[in-house]
Amino acid sequence: MATLSMVSGPVATSSLPFSTRRRTSSVSFPAPKKGGLGHGGLRIECIRIGGVEIPNHKRVEYSLQYIHGIGRTRSRQILLDLSFDNKVTKDLSEEEVITLRKEVTKYMIEGDLKRFNRVAIERMKEIRCYKGIRHKLGLPVRGQRTKNNCRTLKGKRAPVAKKKSAGSDE
Numbered sequence: 001m002a003t004l005s006m007v008s009g010p011v012a013t014s015s016l017p018f019s020t021r022r023r024t025s026s027v028s029f030p031a032p033k034k035g036g037l038g039h040g041g042l043r044i045e046c047i048r049i050g051g052v053e054i055p056n057h058k059r060v061e062y063s064l065q066y067i068h069g070i071g072r073t074r075s076r077q078i079l080l081d082l083s084f085d086n087k088v089t090k091d092l093s094e095e096e097v098i099t100l101r102k103e104v105t106k107y108m109i110e111g112d113l114k115r116f117n118r119v120a121i122e123r124m125k126e127i128r129c130y131k132g133i134r135h136k137l138g139l140p141v142r143g144q145r146t147k148n149n150c151r152t153l154k155g156k157r158a159p160v161a162k163k164k165s166a167g168s169d170e
Contacts, residue, residue, distance in 0.1 A: 047097055050104045056090040063089045069109035078103050
């Protein structure tokens, strides 16, 4: 097995403690094999579908859920439409990956979906409907109560000054 070696020369002695001055150090690493690194080669291949790299080590049904706009129901529907088995993503053939890409492009996903939602919210703000006003004020939109919760939207609590009582003028 071939190795790569690296030897460093003497280092400026003024910045080091006395015990480590004028020493040289060497480090050895195993040389990479033709297939990649380490034992038998390190191969990292990710399947890219809809502009997203989906994980190889998971089943297709769950890997597709890494794409924004595809949830559990839609990923199952895609597999049913294509009549695919729910196998591990890395076991897909090239033809299966190509047909999967074509099927996913039929749906509004990732950037298009985010843009569509953003434009819809901007439109609601513009026409000043109830939901638009709630979006603008940073309050819950879907009817949640605001007396106790919704700290995420409202932000940190603002300190409220206590009222001075009228009888204590001392």
